[in-house]
Amino acid sequence: MSDNKRELHFGLMFWANGTHPSGWRMPTARETAPFDIDFLQKVTQIAEGAKFDFLFLGDRLASDPGLQTTNPSQMSRLEPFISASSLAAATSHIGIVVTANPTYYDPYNIAHLTASLDHLSGGRASWNLVTGADEIAAANFSRDEHWDTEKRYDWADEFVQVAKKLWDSRDSDEVRPINHRGRYFSVDGPLDVTRPPQGHIVILHAGTSDRSRELGARDADVIFAAGPNIETAKAYYDDIKTRAKKYGRKDSDIAILPGLQVIVAPTTEEAVAIYDQLNSFVILDSEDTPEEHKRYGALGGKGKRNLSNVSRIIGVDVRGHAPDDLVDPQVLADSNEDGQRLFKAITRLTRREVAGEKRITYRDLILAASGQIGGVVGNPVEVADHIQHWFEARACDGFNIFPAYNPDTVTAFADLVVPILQERGLYRKDYSGPTFRDHLGLERPQNILAAPSVAAE
Amino acid sequence: MSSSLPLVRKPLKFGYTYSPNDISDAFNPAQLAAQAKLAEAGRFDFIRFTERILSGEGGEARTEPFTTASYLATLTRKIGLIAQASTSYYEPFNLARLIASLDHVTHGRAGWDVATGASRVAHANFSQGENSAESHQTRAVEVIEILRQLWDSWEEGAFIRNKATGEYVDGNKIHPIHHKGDLFRIKGPLNVARSPQGHAVVTQVITDDIAADLAVREADLLLLTAKAPAELRAEVDSLRARLAGRNALILAAFTPAADNGRTIADRIEALAETAQLDGVDLHFNAPGALEKYVAEVVPELQTRGLLATEYARDTLRDHLGLTEPANRYAAA
Numbered sequence: 001m002s003d004n005k006r007e008l009h010f011g012l013m014f015w016a017n018g019t020h021p022s023g024w025r026m027p028t029a030r031e032t033a034p035f036d037i038d039f040l041q042k043v044t045q046i047a048e049g050a051k052f053d054f055l056f057l058g059d060r061l062a063s064d065p066g067l068q069t070t071n072p073s074q075m076s077r078l079e080p081f082i083s084a085s086s087l088a089a090a091t092s093h094i095g096i097v098v099t100a101n102p103t104y105y106d107p108y109n110i111a112h113l114t115a116s117l118d119h120l121s122g123g124r125a126s127w128n129l130v131t132g133a134d135e136i137a138a139a140n141f142s143r144d145e146h147w148d149t150e151k152r153y154d155w156a157d158e159f160v161q162v163a164k165k166l167w168d169s170r171d172s173d174e175v176r177p178i179n180h181r182g183r184y185f186s187v188d189g190p191l192d193v194t195r196p197p198q199g200h201i202v203i204l205h206a207g208t209s210d211r212s213r214e215l216g217a218r219d220a221d222v223i224f225a226a227g228p229n230i231e232t233a234k235a236y237y238d239d240i241k242t243r244a245k246k247y248g249r250k251d252s253d254i255a256i257l258p259g260l261q262v263i264v265a266p267t268t269e270e271a272v273a274i275y276d277q278l279n280s281f282v283i284l285d286s287e288d289t290p291e292e293h294k295r296y297g298a299l300g301g302k303g304k305r306n307l308s309n310v311s312r313i314i315g316v317d318v319r320g321h322a323p324d325d326l327v328d329p330q331v332l333a334d335s336n337e338d339g340q341r342l343f344k345a346i347t348r349l350t351r352r353e354v355a356g357e358k359r360i361t362y363r364d365l366i367l368a369a370s371g372q373i374g375g376v377v378g379n380p381v382e383v384a385d386h387i388q389h390w391f392e393a394r395a396c397d398g399f400n401i402f403p404a405y406n407p408d409t410v411t412a413f414a415d416l417v418v419p420i421l422q423e424r425g426l427y428r429k430d431y432s433g434p435t436f437r438d439h440l441g442l443e444r445p446q447n448i449l450a451a452p453s454v455a456a457e
Numbered sequence: 458m459s460s461s462l463p464l465v466r467k468p469l470k471f472g473y474t475y476s477p478n479d480i481s482d483a484f485n486p487a488q489l490a491a492q493a494k495l496a497e498a499g500r501f502d503f504i505r506f507t508e509r510i511l512s513g514e515g516g517e518a519r520t521e522p523f524t525t526a527s528y529l530a531t532l533t534r535k536i537g538l539i540a541q542a543s544t545s546y547y548e549p550f551n552l553a554r555l556i557a558s559l560d561h562v563t564h565g566r567a568g569w570d571v572a573t574g575a576s577r578v579a580h581a582n583f584s585q586g587e588n589s590a591e592s593h594q595t596r597a598v599e600v601i602e603i604l605r606q607l608w609d610s611w612e613e614g615a616f617i618r619n620k621a622t623g624e625y626v627d628g629n630k631i632h633p634i635h636h637k638g639d640l641f642r643i644k645g646p647l648n649v650a651r652s653p654q655g656h657a658v659v660t661q662v663i664t665d666d667i668a669a670d671l672a673v674r675e676a677d678l679l680l681l682t683a684k685a686p687a688e689l690r691a692e693v694d695s696l697r698a699r700l701a702g703r704n705a706l707i708l709a710a711f712t713p714a715a716d717n718g719r720t721i722a723d724r725i726e727a728l729a730e731t732a733q734l735d736g737v738d739l740h741f742n743a744p745g746a747l748e749k750y751v752a753e754v755v756p757e758l759q760t761r762g763l764l765a766t767e768y769a770r771d772t773l774r775d776h777l778g779l780t781e782p783a784n785r786y787a788a789a
Contacts, residue, residue, distance in 0.1 A: 024618070024625070031618040035650055037562040041531070061550065063648035065628035072625045076611065076650050079551075082558035085524040089490070089531035104548055108582045112508075116521035119484045120528045139644035140550040170518060188581035192509045192518050194484055283623045 008391055008427040009222075009255045009398030009440065011054045011097065012047040015073030016040060016406060019261055021372075022281035023405030024072055033406055034077040041090035043407045050414035051428050053255075053439040054095030054126060056204075056224070056400055057083055061104060061137035069283050081113050088121035095436030096121055097204055097222075099128040102159040103152055104141045107185055110159075111166035114201045115193040123197035123435030127163075128204040128224070129215075131156050153211035158182045160203070160219050166191040167200055168447045176449045199444040202436045208236070217243035220254060221442060224400055227258030228374065233395035255440055258395075261375030261402035264383045264412050272350055275377045278404055279367055284323060303370045307362065310369040314339030323363035329354040345373035375402065380416040387417070388426060465729045468765045469758075470736030470777060472539075472680070472708055474505045477517040478742045484520065486528065492747060493529045496536055499751035500764060502776040503537030504529075505570055505660070505680075505738070522570075523555050530563040537773030539568030539660055544600040545593050546583050549641055552600065553607040556657045557649040565653030565772030568678070570660045573597040573671070594667050599638045601659070601675050606634040608656050609784045610646035632786045655781040658773045663692070673699045677779050680738050681709040689732035697733075706735040706777055712742065718753030725754075726763055 016033035017024040024031045030039050044055050057080040067075040077083075080098040088096055098117065100110050110127065118125035131152040138146045147155070162185050165178040169190035178189035205212065205220035216223045217240050225240075227233035241251050263278075265271040285304045303309045307319045315336035318327075332343050332354045343360065346368050352358040376386045390396050403409040421427035432438055473496045477483030480492055496504050506522035519525075522540035529538055540559060542552060560567035573593045580587055615630035634645035660678040663669050672679045673696060681692060689709050696707060709732060713721045725737055741747050758764035774781060 022623070025620045025623060027620070029620075031620060032616075035561050037531070060648065062644075063631070063646050065626050065631050068625035068628075069623070075626070076648050078561055079554040079558035079649065081524055082527040082555060082562055085527035086531045086562040089486075089528045104551065106546060106583050109547065109551075112521045113524055116524040119520055120486045120489075120524055122486065136644075139642075141548055142640075142642045184584070186581070186584040193520065194518055281623060 006252075006391070006397065007441075008387065008421060009053045009257060010050075010427075011056045011095075011222075011224075011257060011398075011400040012043075012052055012410065013056045013058070013259060013400050013402045014040070014043070015058065015071075015403070016043075016077060017073040018405035018409075019073065019259075019402035020278045020404035021070055021072065022278055022283075023403075023409075025281040026278065026405045026408070028408050029405040030407070034073065037078070037083070037086050039406075040078075040083060041087055043403075043410055044087050044091055044094060046407060046410050046414055048091050048094040050410075050418045051431060052094055052401075053398070054097050054222075054436060055087065056097045056128070057099060058128075059099035059101070059130070060134060061101060061132065062134055062140055064136070081117065084117055084125070085120055088117065088124065091124075092122070093124070093431045093434055093439075095124045095126050095202065095439060097126040097128050097202075099130055101130050101132045101137075102156050103132045103147060104137065107159050107162035108166065108187060108191070111163045111191055112193060114163070115167055115191060115196045118196035118198055118201055119193065123437070125196065125198070126202035126204055126222070126436055128206070129156060129160060129220070130206065131212075149209055149211055153209075153215060155184055157215060158184050160215075162187050164200055164448060165189065167196055168449045169195075171195040171447050171450070174450070178449065195447070198435055198437050199447070202440065202442070213240060213243060216240060217249070217254070218247045221437075221440060223254060223256045225256050225258045225396070227260075227390075227396065230390060230393060230395045233258055233390065234393060237395055252441060255397040257398050257400045258390075259374070259402050260387075260399040261404055262383055262413050262417065263375065263377040263404055263409065264380055264416050266379065266416070268351065268379045268382065271377050271379060275349060279363065279372075282367060284363070284366060305366050305370045307366065310362070310365050313369045314342060314365075318362065318365070321362045323361065323366060325362050326359040327354050327362060327365060342368045342373065349373075349375070349377045375404075380420055383413075383417050384420040384424070387421065388424065391426065465726070465733070465763075466735065467762045469725070469729055469734070469763050470706060470708060471499075471501045471758075471764060472503050472505060472678075472736065472738035473499075473501045473747070474507065474680075474710070474738055474740050476507075476740065476742050477519040479744060479747060481744045483517060489520070489525065490529065490532045493533050493536065495747055495751055497533050499747070499755045500759075500766065500768065501536055501739075502736070503539050503566075503568060503658075503773060505539040505541065505568070507541045507570070508543070508572070523559060526567070527559055527562050530559070530566070533566075535566070535768040535771065535776075537566045537568055537658065537776060538563055539570050539658070539773075541570035541572050543572040543579070544597040545573060545585075545588075546579065547600075549600045549603040550607070550643060550647070553604045553647055554649050556604065557608055557647065557652045560652035560654050560657045561649070563773075565774070567652070567654065568658035568660055568773055570662070570680075571597065571601065571671070571676070573668070590665075590667055594671060596640055597671055598674075599640050601671075603634070603636050603638070603641060603643055605656060605782075606636060606785070607643070607645055607647040608651065609786055610634055611649070611651045612784055612787050613651055616650065630786075651784065654772055654774050655784065658777065658779065663696070669696065669699075672696075677705055677774075678777065679705060679707045681707065681734075683710040683712065686728055686731035689728070689734070693733050704779060706779075708736045708738045709734050710740055711737040712740045713746070713750055713754065718757045721750070721754045722757040722761060722763070725758065726761065729763075 206224035612630035
């Protein structure tokens, strides 16, 4: 990919029960999706038909029934390497991203699994390197405590260098032991798998800490960014691309993709109706104890879905209302800055305000205060405009599309939005090659064990 | 066949231990897929994929067993898919997830071939010092116990998925395991639902007394290395005595020579009778050999009733006549 002709990149964040906490309750949603491999293959094929760069398989190394109202998709699901290999057999072009946490793996295993997946998929394998923010995972891996960020990144930095050397250790007929002796790892090699078709597996990374940004700028080909608003996203984008330069990397060497939940329908009204239906299924919390709050929060809940949480955030005591009550305009007037932002986000998504014909309800406020403020809801042109605006402002190189529920939101995006972006010349009409690196416009890297600069190290 | 020999239980079970030498390019997924489909056409009960970090030097490079088996899960319908993995080089929580998930994507056709890993070459790849065979064995025993607990940690019926009420799971049917052993502390529960077979079929190759001890305790399927029939018979008798009636099958490795179909079928039949095997685990080690076997030997075996003509049911446990293990949490 040349720098003057940028092209959008799309991933599909594959939470089988949907990225919306109530996605699975939609009438057409497949509620058994997380363990239904035939259905997962079908959705992957829809994304491939829309020429997506990749399918993103997340992971979390612990489970808790408490997730059922917040993140059912993350509570229980197939192990990512297993899903990925099964999906590879049912597809031909789409990249397949597997999340694996080096904190709880040996580099040989990850190199082994990813290299093998790359062969089986014909060069479509990718590794999302996460270091694990979940404290409760430690209890499933005989650890007394969750490592702090510095330790996790020191470990990950060495881990990824070992993995790259292992990928390079059996190249054509040339077999080279790696004899790695580092702070954490001692690995002789070679790997028992020949060098992957892509040379090195495409590496994804996500995170906002300084260590994470540095790892991403040095080692990642794709960065999955948080983008609460376009200003924050632009700052993040600039920072990563600037950091990457000191490692000799070009802007086009890293694709930065924030997550984006898209609810699209032929008309704005229909899209908002879908969004409202999804939200109507969300189970609200009773006013509860701090202990419960902590327990749910540890696994991804961004806040309780109740009016105490709303009151705390907006600085106005609104407890005692029914969820379907209309919010009094005075509440907006009295709200603090965070409150003002919540109201704006609600209006952006639902087109409702505190005055006029279509009014904001307390349910809207409760959901926004619990963290449900992202994404885009609208007709195909509105959604395409949003994507184009962020892309051209260099706030991103594309998006990791969050399917609120499956398969309908994926089908709708593929059928309604993709053709507009293709028509505008922003997005590929077909794959230029069979590998994930091809989709990203990345060269197959040289063998680092063969390169003299590394041999001298 | 001599009528003085005890009769074997017909039909026999047939396994296929894949070697990368069986196809011309072991990293060509189309060739792997064709090989698996061929084995399924030959009505093998399972294919077993081995990893090589355990055997050290020598042999051919190959794709990793879990990814290979799950790739082929999509492209086959009936044949069992067994992945070898070492208890010494995986975290138990990861291993439990991989195996349970393989059982899901195969719709109940998964097996796990337990390797306990004692090769110096393998240690050197896992930042481990050299450990005794006994210490690997101790680790294996604890790992298998953890896996079985984790596989039980979601009861059947843990999922409610009631769209009308919004109840997704029944928390009372999801169990932390709170394992505290000599080597591992695992809280659980697993983050994978109970798999179609409950527990994947556990296999082990009997390479020595230590392996035999573990297999007698834990394995559903005991795989013996190739030996003279009389020697095998002694081994089988000893293992059956130690199994003490536990429902497990004993198969022995067999590599067909370049004979005609009838001769090979004769040998398989004689081997099974003499050694009182439940079946044989075929090895080929040459491209085209499986194809020839399926064309020439399989019909002969089927004519004699030694090999079933179709898969009667769907799971690997079905093929092998093994029942699903009870869930330790459900009965209470």
